[in-house]
Amino acid sequence: MSDSPSYEIVVIATSLGGLAALTRILLDIPPNFSCPIVVLQHRKERPEGDDLLVQLLDDRVILDVQPASQGVYLQAGTVYVAPPGRHIRVEKDRRIHLSDEVKIGLWRPAADELLRTVAASYREAAICVILTGKLFDGAKGAMAIQAGGGTVLAQDEASSEAFAMPRAAIATGAVNRVLPLNEIGPALCAMVMPDEPCR
Secondary structure (H helix, E strand, O other): OOOOOOOOEEEEEEOOOHHHHHHHHHOOOOOOOOOOEEEEEOOOOOOOOOOHHHHHHHHHOOOEEEEOOOOOEOOOOEEEEOOOOOEEEEOOOOEEEEEOOOOEOOEOOOHHHHHHHHHHHHHHHEEEEEOOOOOOOOHHHHHHHHHOOOEEEEEOOOOOOOOHHHHHHHHOOOOOEEEOHHHHHHHHHHHHOOOOOOO
């Protein structure tokens, strides 16, 4: 038996360059992955029910990819994609909560808000990953994850299309590991399922 921490959720925040980065990571995650994965990417709003990111990821990876819908209970091995134009939270009931409240900083959805709620709900059982993107959303959220005892990973500069988001998180001192993109998926597998072989 492993004495590694027992993780219960992975949250991935990204912006510019996110589709390629997310695809690369999720291709390394097996379908029996024992955590839900919540994905938040800054992007333009689209017509109701037309979520291109969900479609693209679902076409490219083996994992079940779903839009993050109000009231859905998070299930292991499933990727939940935050809808554009709505804040997403995961509260103590482990269900998704969406809102149309005003932007936080420049963003809706805001990674900081999602990570804040995940930190409060999951504490040391949370993993946060900050990927390629512009500006600084996710930095405060990374601090909340760290303060709750969770683990924070960030993409390195060389593999990032835009390094501002990872750089801002790293600058807070809350990031546990800075990794190239191709090492993030295997790292997540090793952390979440240390006794299982990775893909």
